[in-house]
Amino acid sequence: MQSLVIVAHGSHLNPDSSAPTYAHADTIRASGAFDEVRTGFWKEEPHLREVLRTVEGDEIYVVPLFISEGYFTEEVIPRELRLAGWDVSEWDSDGISADQATLVAEDIDREVHYCGPVGTHRAMSDVIVRRAESVTDDPDVGEGFGLAVVGHGTERNANSAKAIEYHADRIRERDRFDEVRTLYMDEEPEVDDLPEHFESEDVVLVPLFIADGYHTQEDIPEDVGLCEDYRDGYDVPTAVDDTRIWYAGAVGTEPLMADVILERAADAGADLDDAVATVRETTRVATGD
Amino acid sequence: MPETSTDGVPTAAIDVDLPGDAFDALLAAVSADGSSDAPAIDFEGLRATREDGATVIEVDGERFRAESERDLHEVASDHAAHVTNWHFYERVAGADTPRRAFVRWLEAAEDRSVEARYAALAEGIVREWGQLRVTTTLTDRGDRRYDVRHADDATAAVDDLDAHEKPRDAREIVTFDADGRYRPLKTAPTLRAGWVFPDLDHRDVYEVVEAIYPATVANWHRERGGRLDVDHWRETMDRQSGIYGVVQTWDRGEGHEHVNWVAEACCADSQCLKRREWQYDDETELDVDGGDGVFPCREPCSLVVSAARKWTRLEGEDEQSYEFTLTPSEKEQLEAIIDAVADGRTEAIREADLKDPANRYRARFLRAKRFDEEGNLPGVPTDDGS
Numbered sequence: 001m002q003s004l005v006i007v008a009h010g011s012h013l014n015p016d017s018s019a020p021t022y023a024h025a026d027t028i029r030a031s032g033a034f035d036e037v038r039t040g041f042w043k044e045e046p047h048l049r050e051v052l053r054t055v056e057g058d059e060i061y062v063v064p065l066f067i068s069e070g071y072f073t074e075e076v077i078p079r080e081l082r083l084a085g086w087d088v089s090e091w092d093s094d095g096i097s098a099d100q101a102t103l104v105a106e107d108i109d110r111e112v113h114y115c116g117p118v119g120t121h122r123a124m125s126d127v128i129v130r131r132a133e134s135v136t137d138d139p140d141v142g143e144g145f146g147l148a149v150v151g152h153g154t155e156r157n158a159n160s161a162k163a164i165e166y167h168a169d170r171i172r173e174r175d176r177f178d179e180v181r182t183l184y185m186d187e188e189p190e191v192d193d194l195p196e197h198f199e200s201e202d203v204v205l206v207p208l209f210i211a212d213g214y215h216t217q218e219d220i221p222e223d224v225g226l227c228e229d230y231r232d233g234y235d236v237p238t239a240v241d242d243t244r245i246w247y248a249g250a251v252g253t254e255p256l257m258a259d260v261i262l263e264r265a266a267d268a269g270a271d272l273d274d275a276v277a278t279v280r281e282t283t284r285v286a287t288g289d
Numbered sequence: 290m291p292e293t294s295t296d297g298v299p300t301a302a303i304d305v306d307l308p309g310d311a312f313d314a315l316l317a318a319v320s321a322d323g324s325s326d327a328p329a330i331d332f333e334g335l336r337a338t339r340e341d342g343a344t345v346i347e348v349d350g351e352r353f354r355a356e357s358e359r360d361l362h363e364v365a366s367d368h369a370a371h372v373t374n375w376h377f378y379e380r381v382a383g384a385d386t387p388r389r390a391f392v393r394w395l396e397a398a399e400d401r402s403v404e405a406r407y408a409a410l411a412e413g414i415v416r417e418w419g420q421l422r423v424t425t426t427l428t429d430r431g432d433r434r435y436d437v438r439h440a441d442d443a444t445a446a447v448d449d450l451d452a453h454e455k456p457r458d459a460r461e462i463v464t465f466d467a468d469g470r471y472r473p474l475k476t477a478p479t480l481r482a483g484w485v486f487p488d489l490d491h492r493d494v495y496e497v498v499e500a501i502y503p504a505t506v507a508n509w510h511r512e513r514g515g516r517l518d519v520d521h522w523r524e525t526m527d528r529q530s531g532i533y534g535v536v537q538t539w540d541r542g543e544g545h546e547h548v549n550w551v552a553e554a555c556c557a558d559s560q561c562l563k564r565r566e567w568q569y570d571d572e573t574e575l576d577v578d579g580g581d582g583v584f585p586c587r588e589p590c591s592l593v594v595s596a597a598r599k600w601t602r603l604e605g606e607d608e609q610s611y612e613f614t615l616t617p618s619e620k621e622q623l624e625a626i627i628d629a630v631a632d633g634r635t636e637a638i639r640e641a642d643l644k645d646p647a648n649r650y651r652a653r654f655l656r657a658k659r660f661d662e663e664g665n666l667p668g669v670p671t672d673d674g675s
């Protein structure tokens with residue numbers, strides 16, 4: 001029996017934090033790829049400490065719904081799941097290349113496949129592009145458009161910027177958007193100066209965050225100048241200086257994220273049949289014809 | 290609910306039609322029995338063995354010999370309750386999982402004979418789990434069905450409630466309380482009422498309960514087996530890192546009174562329906578009652594750890610003496626306001642109920658009279674108590 005466990009941060013204050021986790025879990029359940037799909041959280045219930053004991057399967061894939069490798073994926077999650085003998089060298093990663101490690105979870109005395117975070121998987125580049133399609137409601141968006149991929153900076157975690165550069169490079173290579181740039185919240189180049197960094201009239205702004213919350217709903221819209229006060233709301237697109245900014249909100253809310261979760265599990269050995277193709281298809285943006 | 294006498298004799302019988310899948314499973318079980326002496330089936334009063342090419346079925350000690358498949362079908366049909374009971378638990382509900390133990394608990398399977406249970410199931414067996422009320426009933430094919438609703442809606446008709454089929458609908462119910470506020474603790478006694486899952490199967494009833502009270506069944510199951518792994522306050526705080534690492538400094542080897550206060554503040558039944566099993570450490574019990582919940586709490590939850598972080602900071606301050614002038618009623622009023630907030634009663638205080646010291650006008654009057662322009666109680670300044 002094959003089980004998927006999606007682990008995420010969650011929040012004591014904001015229900016939007018876990019909403020994408022649940023939505024992607026539902027998509028994957030509907031695909032039938034796993035006999036069982038469970039969710040566990042750092043700040044909600046079931047807690048990471050207790051989620052594995054709710055799992056009945058014996059082939060268990062744990063996928064962290066986090067953007068980058070760092071404190072949570074390397075320290076908190078393995079500790080709370082009680083992965084025996086965990087050491088970050090198990091992933092043998094350069095900061096964005098963690099794939100999986102197979103370890104015994106002491107809580108249930110069974111092996112689990114502990115996967116790298118979704119945010120550094122190559123399929124995540126497709127989710128960023130899909131997010132741009134969703135927010136512009138145009139499955140072919142690209143020509144005449146710039147794409148800004150936005151994250152925290154390196155202040156708290158050097159790997160977070162690595163993940164952003166990695167996806168921006170990959171999308172740039174596809175030659176789909178006129179320009180692809182990375183911007184940060186707490187370092188140069190700053191998201192506050194977005195228009196200065198783009199020549200295109202239209203720019204899609206995709207924050208590389210798992211869930212909507214303070215950063216994506218309050219900070220970025222105000223910093224970029226979409227609104228004076230986030231409570232007033234803003235239009236999509238909104239013109240700032242001479243640039244029309246299409247603000248996408250957290251990339252993690254895009255339904256295609258379910259695909260990245262599946263790919264992580266597949267890379268770790270899960271048998272998914274055609275679930276990946278099904279999920280890619282069912283989460284598409286309508287072509288409008 | 291029908292009355293069943295304590296010796297398990299039912300007051301009403303239920304007619305169960307033996308379904309094909311239960312009979313097929315029975316047939317497969319007795320056919321698969323090779324040379325071993327062990328009975329093919331031995332479950333809750335139903336035994337099946339092979340004897341000289343025939344099948345011997347025993348039901349509560351009474352023996353029936355079936356020479357042919359036809360005979361077997363007749364015997365099985367006459368004892369459809371026992372056969373469907375075996376089929377449900379040994380073939381459908383699955384192996385030794387928390388889920389199986391839970392559905393057995395729902396129908397009080399350990400306490401009653403099959404006959405008594407089937408009679409009771411005909412009317413519905415009711416159990417409460419936190420604020421949930423779960424009623425197990427039986428179809429005439431021996432299938433279990435479950436009705437899950439808020440305990441406050443015990444007598445409501447299904448038509449008067451918001452009815453749901455899919456377990457995932459439980460998520461919306463559990464996320465917000467009756468006033469639309471986000472519920473950060475799923476076992477807080479703030480589950481809203483007015484909804485029902487009227488017709489779930491054994492898998493979905495477990496999923497609904499899991500969505501509403503995550504991991505409670507798994508922990509309850511471990512506890513029943515004597516295997517609940519309790520992590521006490523000290524172990525849990527010692528494990529914290531990052532921004533939570535500071536909580537380790539709250540324990541200064543000066544006793545555990547501060548943890549009593551945490552437990553009283555957060556874990557009382559009025560705040561959380563889990564029964565707190567964790568203590569200060571494995572030698573030091575807290576002095577506060579753990580509550581009466583059905584399901585245990587095995588370690589301080591993330592909400593308590595977050596609160597402890599805040600209190601670690603606040604409790605690091607030195608005490609100071611302040612001098613204010615208040616009338617006796619004003620002092621009592623301050624106490625009443627703290628009580629009203631702590632008991633979540635402020636919303637319930639009527640607008641014009643001036644008798645209640647925590648009434649809004651009373652509080653505003655006190656503020657107008659006693660606070661200075663900076664919003665402080667006049668007297669010794671807050672930051673200079675020395």
Ligand code: SF4
Pocket residue numbers: 476555556561562563564565586587588589590591592593
């Ligand atoms: S620590 Fe206290 S508040 Fe938290 S779940 Fe346990 S009993 Fe409830």
